Amino acid sequence: MITVKEEKQRIDYLLKRDNVTDEELEKIYNEGVNQLRAIVDKSFNTYAVDGVLVPNNFARKVTKKDMVLLKEQYDKLPDDLELPEKQRLDYYLATSQMLLGKLITATLGIALIGLTHKVVKVIRQNNKTAVDEEYYYQKKNLKSPKKSKINQIAKDNYVFSNQDNNFVSWTERLWLDHDQLLNRIDNSLNSMLRQGMRAQDIAEKLFPGNAKSMRNDNIPKALIDATVSAKRLARTEAAAREDELTDIFFKENKIKYFDWVTEPGACKKCLVIGALGPYKVDDEASPRIPGSSHPNCRCRRVPAKVIDDYDKIDLIKKALAAGAISSTIKRDEENTRDANEEDKNIPVDDNYYKYKEILGSDMPSKENYNRLVEEGGKYLDNLVVDYMRRLRLKEHPELKLPNLDNMVFPEPKFTKYLFSPKSEKGWAKGLILKEKLGYSIDNYKEYIQELKRLAPLYPAKEKEDAGYGAKYEQQFMMYNDYGEPINIKVGWIVPKENLDAIRYTSSYIKEVNSSERKNSTRI
Template sequence: MSPDKLIDYFSFVVQDILSQVSSVDDLQNDANALDLINSILKTLDRLKATVADVIPEQILKEYFGGVDEGTKLLIAAGLEIKKASAMTKDGKVRKEFQSTMHLEAVQNIVEDTMMDLNAAIRTAQKSARASINGVLDAIKKDIANGLIVGDPRKVIQTRVAKSFADNGLTSFVTSDNKRLPLDFYSQTVVRTKMRTANTTGAVNRYLENGVTLVKVDEHQPTCHVCAGYGGKVFCPDGSDKRFPDGPLPPYHPNCRHTVAPFLDDFHTDDEIQAELNKWNNFKPDKDVRSAAQRYAYEHEQAIRRQANAEKKQYANYKMVLGKDAPKTIGAFRRMKRGNTSKFQALQKEYRSIMQTKSTVRIMPHVPGYDKAVFPDAKFEKYILNNAHPEGGPKAEAFDHVLGYNLTNKDELIQNIKDHLPTTKATFKGNNGYGDGYEAIMELTGPNGRTAPVLTAWFKDNEETRLVSAFIIDEKKSNRKRGK
């Protein structure tokens, strides 16, 4: 899953949760309200598992992609070094690039990214719970005060939906108390960290080849922040005190600036002085662009806003309509901008599905179960890893309740495989790249105890693979086989 697909998946999860909220009847019933809260929390737990799968691999690719770009720019600058890709075709880092500098840099960016995204998801979980409970408490007071007469269910549903629309999936609160929704904040984090990985890879490639100065590229149109730093020289490791050590790009989530090596041995004293002069009277908050440059930037941004809005709308349509949606974003744009009869019919179908109270589809089993993929890393690094910050409690539950741990993970995999042919699956939606399914099965562990285990699956055109598994109700686990 690419970074863009992960961003789309965050949007899909948010849409799925809003659909869950709109499809629940009688939230005045405490059991129904609790079921909704638990369903939302589990949906966000699955999102955490997906993040844990995707982020390390993508950070690795972005970082060493930056290393490769750095190699090309060093050669172009006149440095004699061997031209070699940092990664093999099957995604492995070549031995000569497995230095402490590179591996530690990747690990630090991965940890920072995971920390930010997991914190955002935890905040969203708390926010969702607070939104539902807050509305229900307010409704109960209004009923007691006689402000709501008759059946309050419609009022509850309307208020809960509005609460979620306002702040139900808040993932971050800024210093000026702005509430950032989960899909927006995650997009900001993912894009920023990916660009950081790419830039860091290039910079470290320069440093390990003895190049301590870098120059930020210039391009137009650009924003007022980037305009101030474009074309300036930095010394990332601080060894050359003539130049500042940062900040380096990205300067914002959508920043396209890169850094090239600046070899002072290849420049005259006058050229180096000219670079130093650029820092005279530098003010980071000053907009140094001309009126024409500002206009060009705003015009470009307006076009991008329209394109992004259409891209987001297309992703939503594809998530909901699946194969019935246009095959490409280009086809969707042409239909929409022309307001064709096909687009009007598509819009009607989309709205009809979104307004349906229940879109649950039960399948006789997980599609493609007979050739399902069970990634070893999923079990070793998450499902059965007691040390994992998010998966740890689930791993402990598997060990404590059923007796499964890393020493017998193959037995757990086989147990799940044995139950797949006879276990019904719930279709959880299409995110535009594949279908999601859940299958809950009663598993008996090597200790003879039985417990309900939720397994989550993703099916695309290539394969069906397990993405998560965890015990969903330990209270129902205290029974032996046959009792």
């Protein structure tokens, strides 16, 4: 039988495999930026008058000579185009004949077809790898179903056992993203043309190599967003197929109950699901991945022990506790829903959703976010820094803090130092924490829980060992009631007397280093 420890190790492996796929997708989109830049540069050099390109330059019929630019991109397309690609290609070729401006858009669209075609292949192969590897992983411990039944799960149009009627295949979603990406690029280009586009505008506004922030839209930024979406899609589709395989193995082996094993840095929703297990395998109300959790979820399901009469008593107790927990969660959800009802109608820029993808429940409300954008300054910079830190750990999981399953928080560090007026050095730090975030001796245990929750979400930097054990440093962002990110520096040590633990040593508010702030905004 697979253990929780083995499943945790499996999650670590899957996260590393996801990062390899992420790198493949990033490479495709980075090459796409260069390809689109070449098209825009060539269009400018060909059609600009006196160094300026305006809509009137494109308001004429297309000649044979004009078609050379489109043909260059057409010739780069592979021979094995599929139906969605052929449909879009036919549409772009037809619209390219209308006006010169339409020709440029069609040329960009054809280039994006080639790009999206490569992305489809990467995700398709990723799905196949996920199914094959999961099959052999489960097979080591459980009786195996027929492989012919398993092979179907890797197919693009596979119908999942928990699939609803509103299901949209991943290929359809990817091509919808393609359409949105082209529209966004076309809008950016047309916006520049209306102002009169010059050569420096291409370098500084359409394709900035060193933008100071992510606030202004541009073509590389649109490609970055498409990369994030593709990576999310790849990870979610792989996880869904692995979970489907898990379900098949459970039923083949007549496993009745399962537990939910959370990934490092799991969200509150998944933590609650994990706490309320075990669940019945054949119960439609039992949670599944990602349907019951969220996109990008890397939690797993593991067989739970058989329930006997004694266990039923514990389950009844747990059910009663779950009722209390559920009512609390329900109240929280209702409050959140009320806030979201007001929040969802507030317009925000595209960056909001990109940040939220990584920051999750820590993301400020739309109202607070818009205020941060309007005010500018350090809190908006801190938001971007937070995004980059968390993204860095996702891309480099080897930087995670060790021994997260065995975290030790010595209470005197909080009660006799940080929040004690008798400690001159600690008290000063604690007063700032109270002022900025509301933590004090009255709720220091909540502060400990927040440190514990955030530790798996940020990269750790190893410091010099002074002879007592390996030391580590992390920097978190904690958000106050106004949605303002406050930077916290946290110290840890792996004590020599217990090498399987990670012990808290210190924490205090500190401004973000100017070099990190500068580098984080250069995207």
